[in-house]
Amino acid sequence: MTVSSAMEPGSTVPDGRLLPGAAPEAVRAERVALRRHYLMCRPEHFAVTYAINPWMDPAAGADAARAAAQWEALRAAYLALGHRVSLIDPVEGLPDMVFAANGALVVGGRVYGARFAHPERAAEGPAYADWLRRNGFPDVLEAAHTNEGEGDFLVLDEVILAGTGFRTDLAAHQEAQEFLGRPVVTLRLVDPRFYHLDTALFPLGGGNVAYYPGAFSPGSRAVLERLFPDAVLAGARDAEVLGLNAVCDGRNVVINAEAAGLIGTLRRRGYEPVPVDLSELRKAGGGPKCCTLELRASAAPDLAAGLGTGLSTGLGAAAQGLS
Numbered sequence: 001m002t003v004s005s006a007m008e009p010g011s012t013v014p015d016g017r018l019l020p021g022a023a024p025e026a027v028r029a030e031r032v033a034l035r036r037h038y039l040m041c042r043p044e045h046f047a048v049t050y051a052i053n054p055w056m057d058p059a060a061g062a063d064a065a066r067a068a069a070q071w072e073a074l075r076a077a078y079l080a081l082g083h084r085v086s087l088i089d090p091v092e093g094l095p096d097m098v099f100a101a102n103g104a105l106v107v108g109g110r111v112y113g114a115r116f117a118h119p120e121r122a123a124e125g126p127a128y129a130d131w132l133r134r135n136g137f138p139d140v141l142e143a144a145h146t147n148e149g150e151g152d153f154l155v156l157d158e159v160i161l162a163g164t165g166f167r168t169d170l171a172a173h174q175e176a177q178e179f180l181g182r183p184v185v186t187l188r189l190v191d192p193r194f195y196h197l198d199t200a201l202f203p204l205g206g207g208n209v210a211y212y213p214g215a216f217s218p219g220s221r222a223v224l225e226r227l228f229p230d231a232v233l234a235g236a237r238d239a240e241v242l243g244l245n246a247v248c249d250g251r252n253v254v255i256n257a258e259a260a261g262l263i264g265t266l267r268r269r270g271y272e273p274v275p276v277d278l279s280e281l282r283k284a285g286g287g288p289k290c291c292t293l294e295l296r297a298s299a300a301p302d303l304a305a306g307l308g309t310g311l312s313t314g315l316g317a318a319a320q321g322l323s
């Protein structure tokens with residue numbers, strides 16, 4: 001669970017496969033980026049019209065055009081990194097639908113459907129489930145328990161980390177474990193600003209994570225220390241700009257640009273930060289990860305191959321811009 005230093009010669013990717021086409025020497029000093037498939041939703045109907053988290057202020061609103069430009073830049077960053085991005089049509093009347101991460105949890109080709117805590121977002125669950133059914137993911141479980149998809153479930157190689165305390169019910173952790181056949185580790189969130197697990201923690205690949213300890217109960221902090229003694233720890237300043245709401249492909253970390261301290265730490269630890277500005281979407285309580293649902297196919301591969309030779313060299317590398 002603690003692989004996190006630069007990979008050694010002849011290393012395998014986290015699921016045990018040898019990197020395709022990468023010479024062992026080339027692997028030594030590099031972290032490994034694996035090609036991902038993401039689902040995103042254009043913020044066509046984005047607005048702050050209700051308040052269901054402490055970041056939202058309907059009186060202040062948000063600038064829809066600015067949010068759209070920031071979202072386009074996020075999508076462009078994924079494409080430039082060589083990832084695949086699919087799009088779901090936004091639905092009028094669902095201003096938070098841009099936060100695709102909350103729409104479902106997709107692991108090994110199976111879909112654990114979202115059941116939202118707040119009525120304002122309830123219709124998003126079926127909308128995402130329908131899209132997934134029609135686009136190669138027919139095995140969808142309509143959850144019996146409240147859960148907000150990848151907002152509160154984060155997938156590592158061996159386990160799924162699951163948040164509870166504000167949105168996702170404890171019972172959903174059990175339900176997801178039974179359906180997906182992966183061990184689910186419960187973590188309790190205690191600060192309402194960090195109401196989803198993905199506001200306080202993100203997987204780095206190689207079985208390691210970055211997190212903000214202040215968002216967790218004492219018992220959950222102890223669990224995190226035990227599971228991830230080599231974790232990247234973030235401070236309050238970085239957490240307060242949603243710096244933990246980041247997306248890592250094993251090497252590149254797409255992260256809010258204001259999280260300067262965390263960006264520096266990640267760079268020192270051998271990752272390649274890709275800063276983005278999502279300040280307008282933050283007015284609804286979201287960041288890069290919230291806008292991004294990972295689609296993990298059944299057979300192979302979360303990513304049959306690495307990027308290019310198996311190693312990404314950062315923005316601009318292996319840009320393929322698929323669908």
Ligand SMILES: CN(C)C(=N)NCCC[C@H](N)C(=O)O
Nearest residue numbers: 053099151196284285286290
């Ligand atoms: C960063 N997070 C937590 C996300 N994954 N989603 C953002 C959801 C924002 C929405 N207004 C809400 O409060 O549900």
